[in-house]
Amino acid sequence: MLRRLKAAQTLDANVDVFKRYLPYHESDHVICQALMLYAGGSCLEDMAMLQQDQALLKILGAERTPDPTTSGDFLRRFVPRGKLESLRAGIDEVQETMWKNPKRWSWSRKRKRKPLAVLHLDGHLEQTSSTREGADFNYKGKWSYSILVASLADGECVGLRLRGGNVRSSDGAAELLDDVLPRLLKQFETVLVLADSDYDRADLRHACEGHGCYFAFVGRETPDRPAIAEQPRMWRSFPNSSQASSGRARSQAKLQASKEEAKPSQAPSSAARLQGAEACQASGR
Secondary structure, three states, X not given: OOOOOOHHHHHHXXXXXXXXXXXXXXXXXXXXXXXXXXXXXXXXXXXXXXXXXXXXXXXXXXXXXXXXXXXXXXXXXXXXXOHHHHHHHHHHHHHHHHHOOHHHOOOOOOOOOEEEEEEEEEEEEEEOOOOOOOOEEOOOOOEEEEEEEEEEOOOOEEEEEXXXXXXXXXXXXXXXXXXXXXXXXXXXXXEEEEEOHHHOOHHHHHHHHHOXXXXXXXXXXXOOHHHHHOOHHHOOOOOOHHHHHHHHHHHHHHHHHHHHHHOOOOOOOHHHHHHHHHHHHHHHO
């Protein structure tokens, strides 16, 4: 499947951290680390088990795989800002290539896009030691990472963000949706975003509406929530995709009109003065 999706070529085209290849490319490291995690590994030292697996080397058509020291050097090259985004772009491109495969979907191939994608947002705490970079105390007082995960209903991960353990679960979710939803809308007609009560926030609702997607969040328990539910005038219908796009067009038109009103008034032209005089004469008659 890696060869059919051209994963190595895609990763090498997006990720550029090596000046010379002796002998590994960027794709060799990414694919081998993904295989190590898939096989149950949890740290760089587990890369050694791939080097000793002759069956895996035969499947990959390789004579050897990167050792833990070389893999650690590869990861440290992502420290400059912007390098990690290039890796994300390469992985996203491979995933989109897989989505385009018609054999993956069971419905009619006449559709240009699939009918619906269900996107789950959730946060997970991964406990670790205090020596790990970026780790912080969680609400239980333990050193950990807070991982924001966006995944499809079948469990396929489409977005990840790694934060310190002291970060609220829903922080940064709106920015993650702005990255994930445009990719999903290329392949699906609409997207339904599901999340728990911590994600019942205005910025997340606005992000879903801005992309014309549906959302279903667990409502927060607030003292005024029953009173709000009993007042129909405070509710409005949720727009569908076409209504959302027209709503964005109307908001842009209003913004442009407000900018025009904010401009300093200019002296009327001779044509405008002539039209004004004719209007005054007509009203006088």
